[in-house]
Amino acid sequence: MVKLSINGTVKELDVDPDMPLLWAIRDHLDLTGTKFGCGQALCGACTVHLDGQPIRSCQTRVGDVGDGKITTIEGASGKVAEAVQAAWRELDVVQCGYCQSGQIMSAIGLLSSTPKPTDADIDSAMEGNICRCGTYQRIRAAIHDAANRLG
Template sequence: MPITLTINGQPRVIDADPDMPLLWALRDELDLTGTKFGCGQALCGACTVHMDGAAIRSCQTTIGDVGTAKITTIEGVTGKTAEAVQAAWRALDVVQCGYCQSGQIMSAVALLSDNKKPSDSDIDAAMDGNVCRCATYQRVRAAIHDAARRLEA
């Protein structure tokens, strides 16, 4: 069944079952492999994308549930907030293995889009469920604070 999704600002038609997880549509049908498979149960955050600006887990969101919402992946995240987050990630050398980082960045961008000056507890709450096997959590928090300062400048 053809389903039209708006992905990174572009209409994309996928001929798939509406119960297909969005993650598989992104990776297997649209070749957008920046969004990662981690656990398949919405517990690790590796598959985080934005749906109408909100961070969601694409492994547990079906393409039939997306409807007319706009999906943004790591490949399509743009704007001042995304640039500040990416610059902070580089400046503070957040990434180790990198597997979780697209999900971490997508969650951080969603947080800073809603809260320009998050506290440590705001960051911890927003990033809860983004698992990093390399345990770069302190650098993630520091980078989010750095990105917030960049957005103030």
């Protein structure tokens, strides 16, 4: 039995502690906003927050989470999350949308630690998030827009 604190609620799961966190989130908790992309922590589609920091859930074992607090795209809230989501909508960032939950979670992580990021900060923070549609310019613009909204 593994206990996970996810989106503000503690859940007990009867899963192997070696199971990737992604599968616990999607298959056992039915939170399907977090996506499977590559399974090797290379694309960022599976990005969630662990204690406020973006991590790749496909390579994080549930047994390694411990007492950490997990936030998925479904649980993203607060001023930064709202600013990012509003900017994403208004700048029409999404094309196919598959990578966007991971992109948004990485952007929230960046703006939570760096409220006024430079282009270099954005490129560095978003480097591991791949968008097969190539919306990188819109993503960067939305992050700047969200930073401006936060003041």
